[in-house]
Amino acid sequence: MSQHFQHDVLIIGSGAAGLTLALNLPSQLHIAILSKGELSNGSTFWAQGGVAAVLDDTDTIESHVEDTLIAGAGLCREEAVRFTVEHSREAIQWLIEQGVPFTREDPTARDDGGFAFHLTREGGHSHRRIIHAADATGAAIFKTLLAKVQARPNIELLEQHVAIDLITESKLGLPGRRCLGAYVLDRQSGEVETHSARFTALACGGAAKVYLYTSNPDSACGDGIAMAWRAGCRVGNLEFNQFHPTCLYHPQAKNFLITEALRGEGGLLKLPNGERFMPRFDPRAELAPRDVVARAIDHEMKRLGIDCVYLDISHKPADFIQSHFPTVHERCLDFGIDITRDPIPVVPAAHYTCGGVVVDNHGRTDIPGLYAIGETSFTGLHGANRMASNSLLECFVYARSTAFDMLEQMADIELPSNLPSWDASQVTDSDEDVIIAHNWDELRRFMWDYVGIVRTSKRLQRAQHRVKLLLDEINEFYSNYKVSRDLIELRNLALVADLMIRSAMQRHESRGLHYTLDYPDMLPEARDTILVPPTYAG
Incomplete structure (x- = not known):
């Protein structure tokens, strides 16, 4: 009970x-x-x-x-x-x-x-x-x-x-x-x-x-x-999924972002040869909004075939850097990077929904x-x-x-009472959790490849086809086996991925964080993309 x-x-x-x-x-x-x-x-x-x-x-x-x-x-x-x-x-x-x-x-x-x-x-x-x-x-x-x-x-x-x-x-x-x-x-x-x-x-x-x-x-x-x-x-x-332009690029750094404030205090984005590139993309240079900076970094990485770009604040006094950015300074030192002397290797990464x-x-x-x-x-x-x-x-x-x-x-409002218990009478323990891990990895990879910083209609169609197959597989698994945190999260993540793809396919323009090569211009009228579930009662 x-x-x-x-x-x-x-x-x-x-x-x-x-x-x-x-x-x-x-x-x-x-x-x-x-x-x-x-x-x-x-x-x-x-x-x-x-x-x-x-x-x-x-x-x-x-x-x-x-x-x-x-x-x-x-x-x-x-x-x-x-x-x-x-x-x-x-x-x-x-x-x-x-x-x-x-x-x-x-x-x-x-x-x-x-x-x-x-x-x-x-x-x-x-x-x-x-x-x-x-x-x-x-x-x-x-x-x-x-x-x-x-x-x-x-x-x-x-x-x-x-x-x-x-x-x-x-x-x-x-x-x-x-x-x-x-x-x-x-x-x-x-x-x-x-x-x-x-x-x-x-x-x-x-x-x-x-x-x-x-x-x-x-x-x-x-x-x-x-x-x-x-x-x-x-x-x-x-x-509209925001990619933070500057996450630390290092094999041991799982998800450490380099704060926006570092650019606000004079940090410069550079190519491996030390050349600045942001002034070519926007007059605000490093202080441009995140979508502009993330796309510029993505463009330069693809153009040059490089793994990362560099964020450099080493021209500022060392005591200024250490007092304003102690967390970044200490974390980078853990990976052998002294930001008072060295540029920080960075890449964009998904950051905000x-x-x-x-x-x-x-x-x-x-x-x-x-x-x-x-x-x-x-x-x-x-x-x-x-x-x-x-x-x-x-x-x-x-x-x-x-x-x-x-x-x-x-x-x-009265306190609800006599709610039915969760019914687990028709499910058993799973002996195939490898399916969860495999689907988790596949989902995140095709979302990165097809629904990332730069999109096309063909990529979105591929993503939609893949996510529908995954949803069917996940829902069947969910119906037959006891719930776990991994299964609950995978079920939710796959559903939200489907909603993201459907939303992106409905927007036939490039605006803000949604940038598609098939519709590079912004439409004159701005409209929200609102999806309505089958159970919506108005």
């Missing part, structure tokens, strides 16, 4: 968005936060750059909005951009109040009540507006928020718990469509638990692991997007009681290309907005 648990709020994901949501809900509510593995395994912990916000007196909301709209290649929803930017300062103030140790302008100066924090500038921004904690901002934010969560007795942290599927009224054959919770695999016991909740929030991150080369941790499998789609939620703009589950400014999805926040969601903020450091900002602004929306409804 599987165990049943009841919560006021069930949060699937333990990164910046999930922790922020939990901390903005009152202490009398019972809240559960699920983490697939260890709590720090998400993308937040590894974010280096910082959080974009209008914090300096010389900066303006209009300037931040305009920069975001330009980077988004005409596809941002201005209402979402303005909502995010207008709430940026209060979100940062909340983080400061939580104790996040952002880097100060002068670490020795006493706080005089004014704004005393150092701001840096990144690609696409017209002002210095990135508040950061050296070059390990994500770790600083995560550790601070986690400590706050752990001090709250009403918040339960459940590690090694993998959400399988959402429970909705319609799936149970009941009238209505409300989300009632989720079925969850406890990896330690091997049992599938039933978690019911007044409200459920998907804060599961993105789907960059769909690609062979990525800066993301192994957990970025598109779980929230896949679960929401199966439950009947629309998804939007999944053809700009599309996701369609939500409003309160994080509400198409299904009552279900929210999506952070990289799982599609708010309209990022358009066709996410501007650097807007993603963490989106997490905080929308998580806080979601919390306020939940509170307004909480008294009117």
